[in-house]
Amino acid sequence: MxxxxxxxxxxxxxxxxxxxxxxxxxxxxxxxxxxxxxxxxxxxxxxxxxxxxxIATSSSNEQSTTTNWDKVTEEWELDCYSRPVLVDGKKKLWEILVTDSSGNLKVCRTLPSNKVNSREVRKVVEEIIDESEVKPSTIRFFRGAMFNMINIALSDIDVIAKPSRCTFALANWLEQRNRDVYPKMEGYRATMSGIGGIGGTFLxxxxxxxxxxxxxxxxxxxxxxxxxxxxxxxxxxxxxxxxxxxxxxxxxxxxxxxxxxxxxxxxxxxxxxxxxxxxxxxxxxxxxxxxxxxxxxxxxxxxxxxxxxxxxxxxxxxxxxxxxxxxxxxxxxxxxxxxxxxxxxxxxxxxxxxx
Structure with a gap:
């Protein structure tokens, strides 16, 4: 044996x-x-x-950060992408989600569809960092379709930007939102769910x-x-x-x-x-x-x-x-x-x- x-x-x-x-x-x-x-x-x-x-995972805290800063890590995870929701029945809902590797930090910010660019993404990320007690040393992102925009946005921030599939806490949060949050929002379109799989997720x-x-x-x-x-x-x-x-x-x-x-x-x-x-x-x-x-x-x-x-x-x-x-x-x-x-x-x- x-x-x-x-x-x-x-x-x-x-x-x-x-x-x-x-x-x-x-x-x-x-x-x-x-x-x-x-x-x-x-x-x-x-x-x-x-x-x-x-390792500890907090419950979902929509649109805000948790206050359990002792468990928040310096390794953050970021996503910027459209969601299966139409605002006013015509424009896609765009969100920036930021979490840390433990899943204790959760911040969700909406982004107007006409401001989806690297400058606005950088501005939002800098605001989140300024408001946080724990500052990131690394920010990972997995979305291939948004690679250039996110990479440029993070290039002027004092962090290590890592394109990576190791965004485990972020994936858990996205799954929870796809299951429990977006279907309850006005303008939700089930036919738009999973569109990230068509070339949107990875390179x-x-x-x-x-x-x-x-x-x-x-x-x-x-x-x-x-x-x-x-x-x-x-x-x-x-x-x-x-x-x-x-x-x-x-x-x-x-x-x-x-x-x-x-x-x-x-x-x-x-x-x-x-x-x-x-x-x-x-x-x-x-x-x-x-x-x-x-x-x-x-x-x-x-x-x-x-x-x-x-x-x-x-x-x-x-x-x-x-x-x-x-x-x-x-x-x-x-x-x-x-x-x-x-x-x-x-x-x-x-x-x-x-x-």
């Missing part, structure tokens, strides 16, 4: 994972032909060291390219961890994951459900983790038609992690089914070997294309 665990615990609180992989497949990637050689299936259980949960996604040999994992395993480990009182938090990040978790999901993920085993775990930390890791996707395991980064990049044979394709299908059941939630763990702590850990969510 293969175990992914830490044999000797250090005094410093760290993320310790002992994973016996339930119906998981550990497979070897050869760097010459890039064809995986599967091992036998192995069983799964999870044990994770306990730690204090720092054209590039064809997946192979990772450099120096960063390629030797083995990969599809695994699962209980959602409870990511909730308050669970064992995984931002203080013990080392390199990586944790996206906000939808508290309506059942705590006893399992979050699907992929463990990457490599002798170059630190190098791979450092490289991933320098990118905007958005998630993993199993392309069942092409039989590929693909990592998505930034706003439009894809990297080919592995080719899948028949047995691995079945495991990948289960991974995708589990991911869909959890609203796109999944994780990546990078480790040197089965007996080591993760060098990097990312809890991610696949962002819908119809926001």
């Amino acid at each position: 293969h175990k992914i665990r830490k044999m000797n615990r250090s005094a410093t609180p760290r993320l310790s994972i002992c994973i016996q992989l339930l119906s998981a497949l550990l497979f070897l990637i050869t760097t010459s032909a890039f064809n995986p050689t599967p091992s036998s299936s192995i069983t799964h259980a999870a044990r994770i060291s306990r730690g204090r949960q720092r 054209d996604i590039r064809t997946a390219v192979k990772l450099p040999d120096a960063l390629r994992g030797e083995k990969y395993a599809f695994v699962g961890l209980p959602l409870a480990e990511f909730l308050e009182g669970g064992g995984i938090n931002e203080e013990n994951i080392g390199v990586g990040r944790l996206c906000p978790v939808d508290k309506s999901l059942p705590a006893d459900a399992f979050v699907q993920g992929v463990v990457i085993l490599t002798s170059r775990a630190k190098a791979l983790s450092s490289w991933l930390a320098g990118t905007e890791v958005a998630g993993l996707k199993a392309d069942l038609r092409k039989r590929e395991l693909v990592m998505e980064t930034d706003i439009d990049n894809q990297f080919l992690m592995a080719k899948l044979n028949d047995e691995q394709r079945r495991e990948a299908a289960s991974f995708e089914e589990g991911k869909d059941a959890m609203g796109g939630l999944h994780f990546i763990s990078v480790q040197r070997d089965e007996d080591d702590d993760p060098s990097g850990f990312w809890l991610l969510r696949e962002i819908p294309n119809d926001l």
